[in-house]
Amino acid sequence: MSSRTGAQASCLWGHRACRLVFVFACTFKRALLSCRVTNFDLRLEDCVTGMARLAAESIDLVVTSPPYNLGIRYGKFADTAERGSYLDWCEEWAAQIRRLLRPNGSLFLNLGAAPSNPMLPHELVLRLRKFFVLQNTIHWVKSIALPNDNGDEISSGHFKPINSPRYLNDCHEYVFHLTPNGKTPLDRLALGVPYQDKSNIARWGHTGGRDRRCRGNTWFVPYETIQRRARERPHPATFPVQLATNCILLHGLTRVERMLDPFLGIGNSAVAAHRAGLTSFVGFEIDGEYLGEAKRRLG
Numbered sequence: 001m002s003s004r005t006g007a008q009a010s011c012l013w014g015h016r017a018c019r020l021v022f023v024f025a026c027t028f029k030r031a032l033l034s035c036r037v038t039n040f041d042l043r044l045e046d047c048v049t050g051m052a053r054l055a056a057e058s059i060d061l062v063v064t065s066p067p068y069n070l071g072i073r074y075g076k077f078a079d080t081a082e083r084g085s086y087l088d089w090c091e092e093w094a095a096q097i098r099r100l101l102r103p104n105g106s107l108f109l110n111l112g113a114a115p116s117n118p119m120l121p122h123e124l125v126l127r128l129r130k131f132f133v134l135q136n137t138i139h140w141v142k143s144i145a146l147p148n149d150n151g152d153e154i155s156s157g158h159f160k161p162i163n164s165p166r167y168l169n170d171c172h173e174y175v176f177h178l179t180p181n182g183k184t185p186l187d188r189l190a191l192g193v194p195y196q197d198k199s200n201i202a203r204w205g206h207t208g209g210r211d212r213r214c215r216g217n218t219w220f221v222p223y224e225t226i227q228r229r230a231r232e233r234p235h236p237a238t239f240p241v242q243l244a245t246n247c248i249l250l251h252g253l254t255r256v257e258r259m260l261d262p263f264l265g266i267g268n269s270a271v272a273a274h275r276a277g278l279t280s281f282v283g284f285e286i287d288g289e290y291l292g293e294a295k296r297r298l299g
């Protein structure tokens with residue numbers, strides 16, 4: 001018992017030093033990466049045609065959100081196909097992504113549903129089993145109500161309210177982490193969070209003395225508050241930059257040479273790639289207005 005306490009005491013000093021070194025190394029690495037200039041290749045083109053021209057196994061990471069076929073009013077794309085032909089089309093772009101991904105690559109596929117159409121994301125992921133293994137299912141929580149320390153409910157984040165006697169407000173979407181063989185390694189602690197109960201740091205050997213645990217698969221990523229949608233977010237179905245940043249970090253910053261978003265929209269994935277200091281990014285978008293906005297945001 002006493003020797004254990006002694007070991008902990010000597011460890012505590014070690015841990016503090018380790019932590020300082022770790023924080024310094026991370027800050028240095030981040031500073032180095034943020035100095036890197038991302039090479040952007042953004043094309044006004046149908047992604048199936050465009051991806052077919054890229055070399056096989058040339059992409060490490062795909063973060064994307066296709067149209068969900070839920071009748072969203074895009075500028076150019078008609079989001080109202082018959083379900084079967086929509087799923088057939090999804091197979092076409094998914095086959096290209098599979099061809100392009102390196103064996104240890106990741107596809108983070110953001111999909112939402114409508115309350116009256118709840119099976120769509122699941123149907124699509126079932127179809128994609130012929131190309132990928134579902135390695136993780138992440139819940140992107142846009143809004144949540146939690147009790148604070150006084151027991152009062154605090155609600156945080158934004159969502160589109162539904163006026164319905166049957167359906168709940170839809171406050172989340174999925175991010176399916178699909179990989180070629182289910183064995184893509186992840187940098188779980190890059191997205192880690194501190195332990196609430198600090199005794200866990202010493203209790204679990206795998207912490208290596210670091211106050212950091214895996215965040216898990218529920219990510220609270222609220223949309224930024226905006227005043228004028230047409231000017232500040234001129235697209236009907238975006239994800240926040242932070243959602244894409246989380247995917248980059250989880251896949252492993254140092255393991256991404258080239259990232260792809262086949263459904264670029266106004267470029268939130270590209271902004272995340274830029275901020276993370278990735279070397280190379282390729283994106284496709286069929287709508288010139290959205291592509292123009294993406295380019296404007298990237299300067």
Ligand SMILES: C[S@@+](CC[C@H](N)C(=O)[O-])C[C@H]1O[C@@H](n2cnc3c(N)ncnc32)[C@H](O)[C@@H]1O
Nearest residue numbers: 046047077238239263264265266267268285286
């Ligand atoms: C859900 S949105 C993506 C939004 C993006 N994640 C963002 O945050 O801005 C899907 C986008 O795919 C585009 N799109 C639809 N069909 C496409 C195709 N065949 N090739 C490339 N882009 C396409 C649409 O114009 C739309 O902007």
